[in-house]
Amino acid sequence: MTMASAPGKIILFGEHAVVSGTAALGGAIDLRARAIVQSLPGRILIETDDLSLRGFSLDLSTGEIRSASAAYATRYVSAVLKELGARDVRVMIESDIPPAAGLGSSASIVVATVAALNGHLGLELSQKEIAALSYRIEKEVQKGRGSPMDTALATYGGYQRIADDNQRLDLPPLEMVVGYTRLPHDTFSLVEKVQLLKERYPDLVGPIFQAIGAISERAAPLIREQRLKDLGELMDINHGLLEALGVGSRELSELVYAARNTGGALGAKLTGAGGGGCMIALPGMAGKDALLVALRQARGMAFAAMMGCEGVRLEVA
Amino acid sequence: MTMASAPGKIILFGEHAVVSGTAALGGAIDLRARAIVQSLPGRILIETDDLSLRGFSLDLSTGEIRSASAAYATRYVSAVLKELGARDVRVMIESDIPPAAGLGSSASIVVATVAALNGHLGLELSQKEIAALSYRIEKEVQKGRGSPMDTALATYGGYQRIADDNQRLDLPPLEMVVGYTRLPHDTFSLVEKVQLLKERYPDLVGPIFQAIGAISERAAPLIREQRLKDLGELMDINHGLLEALGVGSRELSELVYAARNTGGALGAKLTGAGGGGCMIALPGMAGKDALLVALRQARGMAFAAMMGCEGVRLEVA
Numbered sequence: 001m002t003m004a005s006a007p008g009k010i011i012l013f014g015e016h017a018v019v020s021g022t023a024a025l026g027g028a029i030d031l032r033a034r035a036i037v038q039s040l041p042g043r044i045l046i047e048t049d050d051l052s053l054r055g056f057s058l059d060l061s062t063g064e065i066r067s068a069s070a071a072y073a074t075r076y077v078s079a080v081l082k083e084l085g086a087r088d089v090r091v092m093i094e095s096d097i098p099p100a101a102g103l104g105s106s107a108s109i110v111v112a113t114v115a116a117l118n119g120h121l122g123l124e125l126s127q128k129e130i131a132a133l134s135y136r137i138e139k140e141v142q143k144g145r146g147s148p149m150d151t152a153l154a155t156y157g158g159y160q161r162i163a164d165d166n167q168r169l170d171l172p173p174l175e176m177v178v179g180y181t182r183l184p185h186d187t188f189s190l191v192e193k194v195q196l197l198k199e200r201y202p203d204l205v206g207p208i209f210q211a212i213g214a215i216s217e218r219a220a221p222l223i224r225e226q227r228l229k230d231l232g233e234l235m236d237i238n239h240g241l242l243e244a245l246g247v248g249s250r251e252l253s254e255l256v257y258a259a260r261n262t263g264g265a266l267g268a269k270l271t272g273a274g275g276g277g278c279m280i281a282l283p284g285m286a287g288k289d290a291l292l293v294a295l296r297q298a299r300g301m302a303f304a305a306m307m308g309c310e311g312v313r314l315e316v317a
Numbered sequence: 318m319t320m321a322s323a324p325g326k327i328i329l330f331g332e333h334a335v336v337s338g339t340a341a342l343g344g345a346i347d348l349r350a351r352a353i354v355q356s357l358p359g360r361i362l363i364e365t366d367d368l369s370l371r372g373f374s375l376d377l378s379t380g381e382i383r384s385a386s387a388a389y390a391t392r393y394v395s396a397v398l399k400e401l402g403a404r405d406v407r408v409m410i411e412s413d414i415p416p417a418a419g420l421g422s423s424a425s426i427v428v429a430t431v432a433a434l435n436g437h438l439g440l441e442l443s444q445k446e447i448a449a450l451s452y453r454i455e456k457e458v459q460k461g462r463g464s465p466m467d468t469a470l471a472t473y474g475g476y477q478r479i480a481d482d483n484q485r486l487d488l489p490p491l492e493m494v495v496g497y498t499r500l501p502h503d504t505f506s507l508v509e510k511v512q513l514l515k516e517r518y519p520d521l522v523g524p525i526f527q528a529i530g531a532i533s534e535r536a537a538p539l540i541r542e543q544r545l546k547d548l549g550e551l552m553d554i555n556h557g558l559l560e561a562l563g564v565g566s567r568e569l570s571e572l573v574y575a576a577r578n579t580g581g582a583l584g585a586k587l588t589g590a591g592g593g594g595c596m597i598a599l600p601g602m603a604g605k606d607a608l609l610v611a612l613r614q615a616r617g618m619a620f621a622a623m624m625g626c627e628g629v630r631l632e633v634a
């Protein structure tokens with residue numbers, strides 16, 4: 001039995017503007033997806049209890065339990081198995097990461113599955129090869145629309161600066177609180193909506209993207225020097241700019257203000273595409289517990305997560 | 318007896334950025350302050366029933382009421398009386414405009430009082446002289462910090478473009494809904510806060526101001542051509558930019574999202590300095606009544622108001 005785990009991710013600064021080439025900053029968070037691989041002669045079995053389809057099994061070799069939604073929920077794992085030509089295995093997936101919440105759930109599952117099969121099959125893929133292969137698989141499943149950031153963060157952990165190319169940043173970990181609206185979001189339609197807004201109002205959206213890019217560039221030194229008050233201030237500014245781009249929502253705004261006003265956050269912003277999904281908040285003097293309480297009182301799902309955590313790793317099963 | 322009334326105002330676009338010289342757009346709204354002047358030989362009496370008077374003393378032997386806050390509440394009217402050397406008069410003030418809400422309450426009171434005394438004393442001041450005198454009086458009471466926009470809109474009505482100088486715009490009236498958080502705001506400390514933010518982050522606040530200025534410039538043609546959907550979209554963008562500047566609040570955000578999501582507004586934004594005070598929303602297909610209901614359900618005080626209404630006028634008492 002081989003078990004591997006890979007972290008989820010958050011975008012700290014720069015979402016949407018990054019599509020037009022300004023810098024963004026993302027970090028791995030220690031909510032993890034785990035893939036457990038065992039020999040199962042004569043079969044190819046995928047099991048999961050938490051990929052939005054609770055408690056089922058799908059036998060790819062026999063076609064046992066046919067379900068469009070089961071195939072959909074397991075499509076990333078299926079794609080990995082197919083890509084690696086794996087047979088005679090049982091793959092179990094467990095994940096701490098809410099799916100469709102902008103936290104990189106699918107990339108973590110792909111990377112963890114690739115890494116577990118890498119160990120199980122003795123493929124000796126390097127970390128770089130795991131990242132590249134995982135990106136290719138995720139992109140294929142998402143019909144060409146994936147970004148390399150999610151799989152890179154799931155593989156390497158830490159932080160990534162994203163602009164024309166991706167660059168790993170060596171920065172200390174940072175405790176974050178994630179609030180989830182429990183509303184899914186549709187990344188690609190929101191990205192498209194913002195890009196349309198840019199076409200209609202270049203004189204407005206151009207400067208907004210410019211300001212967002214400037215925030216991303218300012219962030220790394222603040223994390224390095226642990227200037228958290230300033231970092232929180234930039235989160236607040238970036239949130240307003242995302243509201244200006246039309247990707248805020250009442251639910252996100254309620255969580256953001258609950259974090260700032262009740263939870264003592266140093267700053268708070270939506271993370272990812274917006275609309276629904278998640279927001280993040282930087283704990284203040286009152287600590288993460290006060291923030292978790294405030295977000296839950298505001299009807300959010302909330303969890304503390306260390307940003308900049310370790311990437312994919314083999315686990316003792 | 319002479320009665321004059323003057324309208325309140327809202328800032329439609331451009332608050333805060335205007336301090337750094339980009340354009341803003343304001344409109345008079347038909348919530349009005351009224352001043353009624355009567356002869357009262359041997360006395361100078363100011364009466365009001367709604368200027369937030371709190372804490373007074375009543376001498377039962379003489380019937381005399383003393384109150385520091387009474388002097389404060391009536392300081393604008395006192396200043397007008399002093400400026401015009403008026404004696405032997407009773408001035409009654411009534412106002413539809415919540416004070417300290419960013420709706421130009423004090424300017425309306427000054428302009429209405431100047432106009433009523435102008436009629437009562439036969440001074441034959443022109444509209445231009447009323448505007449200039451009122452501005453001077455308001456500025457003096459506010460220790461030099463007033464803007465000429467409030468008194469100009471209270472005098473002339475309609476719309477004003479504010480940049481280096483003020484300019485009247487000839488645009489059709491527009492129905493707006495105003496939501497009041499019931500929280501006062503401190504204009505001058507918020508203006509100072511934003512200007513400090515600009516000093517600390519010129520690379521962020523510069524582009525934000527630029528985008529806000531561009532919105533103001535785009536607005537007038539949209540009002541002229543009644544392109545209300547586009548106008549609403551600009552309101553939403555401007556609101557986000559004000560959030561980015563740190564002058565939003567949970568209460569304002571709740572009213573803004575209630576207007577957009579429940580009230581069917583075409584757009585909504587805070588108006589004025591922010592923090593507390595008011596937001597405005599542009600009614601959509603569901604009309605102003607749906608908006609008023611939505612804002613009241615969200616714990617706001619709400620009223621419909623025609624923007625671009627008539628300025629100061631004598632009334633039949």
